[in-house]
Amino acid sequence: MNRLSRIEANPRSASAAPWWRGAAIYQVYPRSYCDSNGDGVGDLPGVTARLDHIAALGVDALWVSPFFTSPMHDYGYDVADYCDVDPIFGTLADFDALVARAHALGLKVLIDQVYAHTSDEHAWFRESRMDRVGPKADWYVWADAKADGSPPSNWQSVFGGPAWTWDARRGQYYLHNFLSSQPQLNCHLSAVQDALLGAARFWLERGVDGFRLDALNFAMHDPALTDNPPAPEDGRARTRPFDFQVHLHNQSQPGIPAFLERIRALCDSYGAVFTMAEVGGRDALAEMHAFTAGNARLNSAYGFDFLYAERLTPALVAKAQANWPETDGTGWPSWAFENHDAPRALSRWCAPDQREAFARTKMMLLCALRGNPIIYQGEELGLVQVDIPFDQLKDPEAIANWPLTLSRDGARTPMPWAAQDEHGGFTRGQPWLPLGAENLERSVDRQEADPASLLNLTRELLALRRAHPALREGSFEVLHAGEALLAVRRVAQGQTVLCLFNLSGQACAWPEGIGAGGQALAAVNAAQSGQQLPPFGALLLEEIN
Secondary structure (H helix, E strand, O other), X not given: OOOOOOOOOOHHHOOOOOOOOOOOEEEEOHHHOOOOOOXXXXXXXXXXXXXXXXXXXXXXXXXXXXXXXXXXXXOOOOOOEEXXXXXXXXXXHHHHHHHHHHHHOOOEEEEEEEOOXXXXXXXXXXXXXXXXXXXXXXXXOEEOOOOOOOOOOOOEOOOXXXXXXXXXXXXXXXXXXXXXXXXXXXXXXXXHHHHHHHHHHHHHHOOOOXXXXXXXXXXXOOOOOOOOXXXXXXXXXXXXXXXXXXXXXXXXXXXXXXXXXXXXXXXXXXXOOEEEEEOOOOOHHXXXXXXXXXXXXXXXXXXXXXXXXXXXXXXHXXXXXXXXXXXXXXXEEEEEOOOOOOOXXXXXXXXXXXXXXXXXXXXXXXXXXXXXXXXXXXXXXXXXXXXXXXXXXXXXXXXXXXXXXXXXXXXXXXXXXXXXXXXXXXXXXXXXXXXXXXXXXXXXXXXXXXXXXHHHHHHHHHHHHXXXXXXXXXXXXXXXXXXXXXXXXXXXXXXXXXXXXXXXXXXXXXXXXXXXXXXXXXXXXXXXXXXOEOOOOEEEEEEOO
16 A cells, blocks of 8 residues: 555544644645746735635645735735735735635634734834834834943844844834844833734734744843853854844743733633644744643644654654643643654655655654644745855845755745646746755646645545544643654544554564554555554554554
């Protein structure tokens, strides 16, 4: 068996759980999804035109990365107007059409909210920098220079250099944890929180079904501006001044959860709305647990367990899942192997000649995890990281830290829809980033025509997950986590599914003490029940209770 042995409706799949619990989510990076007007940049009408592809995958929701008014210094994560669409992406009417079409296809719509900072072109910042006594004077983090004129603290920016920039109009420094054009909001203030909640309400009124909250642990700072201590050596590479500190004071402050409770209360007032936090850093797990604890904070969170991992190992999977036990008060996790900020997983986790086999096992594993699987656009095609020459880079992080850079551009390249088109059917013009020849070969039209393609396998795996409650929301018990072999058991509603994955390029023996009985639900790379698992072989078995 190289593909799924069977997929059928399952009467046990009915659940009283909210729609988002165990939901599969598809991330759309709109600049690179589909260009409707030939300017080389993807847009909202382009997303709408390709929603059938997302619906056919069998996901429950799409998450649309920022499309708000922005100077695009950080490609939309520098928001100049929270309540409008940037002209490069279309109009509010285009967004409304996207939501209407998605809902007609049975898809929920999630959008990003960026609450830690704005663009320096936002009207709030323009007013704040005018003087020190106006209504918005303290909406951002301003501080006087030290006696010698140096910045108020030793805090460093994620993108390199001090996290403080001098502003001659106010005669003070302002804080920015990312680009200097992304000034930090002072989310300690209730007035700032009120304004951000007003932006959330604007989109809820337009029909969105939830939010992904960007860089949430950067939403507050230590008002005392205490210097961060140096980070101890831990063997990890240090390519930026940011890496030399423990970030105790410029992020991760104890006031954040109370703000999240306000966000959750607003979302709950609109019905079944989903909130998901992005949290990074050394203490991400503790913060994710705090942000999702109980029933009054966020629904879910995801960190960087897999996004920057150099290898996918049984130990990594077992540890990540163990961090989210099924105990009262513990939140619900979400998982991403790829996104717009991290190198493509197939370029990190296997050799080029292993990609076809590994991509199948990786997708089966993602669909078998306890939590919400997030599929990044093109992951269902097996896209790889594109090597972008320096003179074609757009990403400010990549340019600033060249050549020691993650090059986010390489994971943001356009979707290849048609292999015979020079630009993959993405645009009639010149694409804002090159597609990459290898990715063009993995186009949607080619994989649509191939019953054994990764695209069609992904559809079948998501259908299997939707039909079987053990896979969608069941418990996750690790039975074996060796050097290569991972074996887990998932249980829900009287159904038990045994999941086995060989994450190596060498064959391995069937694990001792684990039965091979039951009905095979899915198998990839010629894996068979009870036999030696071939390289990257994976198998799902429904055990008979």
